[in-house]
Amino acid sequence: MRLPLVLATALTASSLLLAAPTQAAEAAAPSTDQPLLRTLAAEVDAKALESTIRSLVGFGTRHTLSETKSETRGIGAARRWTQKRFEAISKDCGGCLIIETPSDVVTGRRVPNPTEVVNVLAIQKGTSDPDRVILIAGHIDSRVTDVMDFTSDAPGANDDASGVAAVIEAARVLSKHRFPATLVFAVLSGEEQGLLGGKILANHARAKGWKIEADLNNDIIGNSRGQSGVMNNTQVRVFSEGTKAVETPEQANSRRYNGGEVDSPSRNLARYLDGLADRYLNNFDVVMVYRTDRYGRGGDQVPLLEAGYPAVRVTEAAENYDRQHQNLRTENGKAYGDVIEGVDFAYLSQVTRLNVVAMASLASAPPPPSGVKIEGAVSPDTKVSWAATPRAAGHRVWWRVTTDPQWRLNRWVAGPATNATLKDVVIDDFFFGVSAISPDGWESPTVFPGAAGSFESPPPVAATPPVK
Template identity: 40%
Template sequence: MPRVLHVLLASLVLTHQIFAQTIPPPGRCTPADIWPQGPGHALVPQRPDAELTKMLSQISPERIQATIAKLVSFGTRSTLSNQTDPVRGIGAARDWIAAEMRTYAAASNGRMTVDVPSYVQQPANRIPNATVISNVVATLRGTTEPNRAYVVSGHYDSRVSDVQNAVDDAPGADDDASGVAVAMELARIFATHKPAATIMFVAVAGEEQGLYGSDFMAKSLKAAGVDVQGMLNNDIVGSPTGDDGSHSPLDIRMFAQGIPPTETSAQINSRVSIGGENDAPARQLGRFVAEVSQNPLTSMNVHMMYRPDRYLRGGDHMSFLKQGFPAVRFTEPHEDFKHQHQDVRVENGVQFGDLIEFVDFDYVARVARVNGAALWSLAQAPGTPKNVTIDTSVLTNNSTLKWVADSAADGGYEILWRATDEPFWSHVIPVGQVNMATVQLIKDNVEFGVRAVGKNGFKSPAAFPFPG
């Protein structure tokens, strides 16, 4: 080959290599590739402070095991089972949960109270006779913003194959003594601390019959004007092992709904017109949980699922979503359906039934740490900004956002942004203690959010702006 052609070919190869290194492959662009001089800096996830670090270290697999074992010992916790027998049935379980919660509250110097709100459900779907539905609620009152509240829950009722069967043993170890154990263990630890906002640790009934207990609670909170800014539902969080042989001990699924069920057709059209389908309050709550709960203290990967729940299933978070409250559901990564909604039996050498022997208590403890990190970070931060808007009155390459100032945001505000195809916030622009800011970034190219910052360093979930 002539030398000149050899040199030319080498030059072309080198140019191709440089070009390939400079231009990312299709579909793999990042904001830095497109806007290398974009405003702000890369988002650094919030980390637990010293108090939260200590709280998470106190979560005990042994205590979680004892709680689940006690709930299983009541034989059946069917919502339709006996409510007056002191040792068997849902009534005995209710009374034990309330008594145990009160022992936690005794250490709170009056900040935590325990109630058993109840109502009589008349015959309805899966409720053949008038039935008392009782929730157990331990409320740790916020020190500075008591009306802003966060809820963590599990359901304490259980079932077998026939949901109307209130007689046979229904251990309900995974579904959902595991979720109740998460809420109770956090209540025990949080009772001696002082969150800025209120936290409610809840065990609801009636879930298997049709979300009756959570529906009653969500409607009651709505009627009382409580500002519920986040609800974490733990339902089937007892094992990382599925019936397909999979085993993922460091993973938890978090289901987060897209378009809120409370939005009108006009609101949905507005959301869709600006590409806000992935920025509903539940998704913002989910992003927040993923940010603050994935760290060495939890050792967990939080996988946000872009749907309200699994196929053919539903949970208590849906009752809160229907009242306009942001809510997500935690569920183990791979389920074993032999151990859910099944009569306790052996068929062809295979054990069926929701038995305690199939629960991994260390795993439940890690799930509790995920919840604990999220709850404390929510309650210690200012509330999510309200009435966030973006100016669309004129064509401009700048973006102006406005929101209602909150005195609790004594550390100011931050504007978050990400590329439209990114799942999580990637960049932060601190803007100080203001209620309006203009940034040099084209709103057509990115998604924006605004979050509040406290002087203590805790930051709220983001609020998505709509045209003002």
């Protein structure tokens, strides 16, 4: 493939001027291949995923406004079943999971009467950096055509028992191992009534002072045959916001002038997942979608973004809308409704593997670098600098042509150094970033310079505001 002229020129100049030091430095760089990730991917069990979905479908409806006292039907029974499932997993790992059930009493447009909305969280504390949090989420509530109908059967097999199954299976697999950062397995309620569970989770995180590095929101991840009949069991979509929801006017002005529209922490998190899929999953690819969510639609990652946390939405590649938000029925020979027959468990296993691999990799790596800056106006060279990163053996400085979706070029900077000068790499022509690598080769996501790309979490709040 012929390289763009600007890239070819930069490669030629850089290779001539940096060949000797780069080769020497690369020899000392830790290998970033991680056999553990292949082992973890192999431990995901399609039968366990199916068992979870069958149990959740068996509660008839899991509508947020449905029955809470029954042990066999409704949202209350489903939540309690989920909590017991987490407790069983925790027992198997010697009590490694802490179960929390943050809640709020909510009223609103889709909740006409005061209703307690309860999330179920299983928390696996990190061994050395417990304030850093890697989070996976799915929503347990379901619905039919009328969002206010809380009595009709609403199996919600794919939307979103599939996501809940991935969360529980990730907890089962990952709880057998220990990681520097904290893992949170979140089963949320109230998504269909206005992203209520996501809001409760965001408030809980702020109150706890969690430094959320990644929220992987899994919503509708188990179907492989689209409404048009197209089959796609080799791809999954990862949606990510382009500019931060919490961007200030001053930050927006800087970003509009200097770039960063496609380099939010969420966008670089999506790139990270794409790279992991390429290296550790067989015949499975991440399709990055440059949107916060599907057109005109939303999910529980949105309240996390609005609170200032990096978050992505993971969703199947080929949706079947006849199986979403539909009353169970057959019309003119066509079946409607979100039933278990619409779930492809082999495909769901692949999506779950992606989540498991991503959580383990993120939790094992050093935190994403902070204080990333670039300098080089009216200069043939670019200087990149950053703050020292805990547990890092060194850093990679990355750069790419501004129209390239992926980071392409890099230079390894070993040891405690916190800056690098890229000779004959003109700042005007590229985007830049920095990742941190541990002594045993675990690599963080790449961080774009300035506020546009920073992974830093918002400060904690003194009290949790009510959800409205």
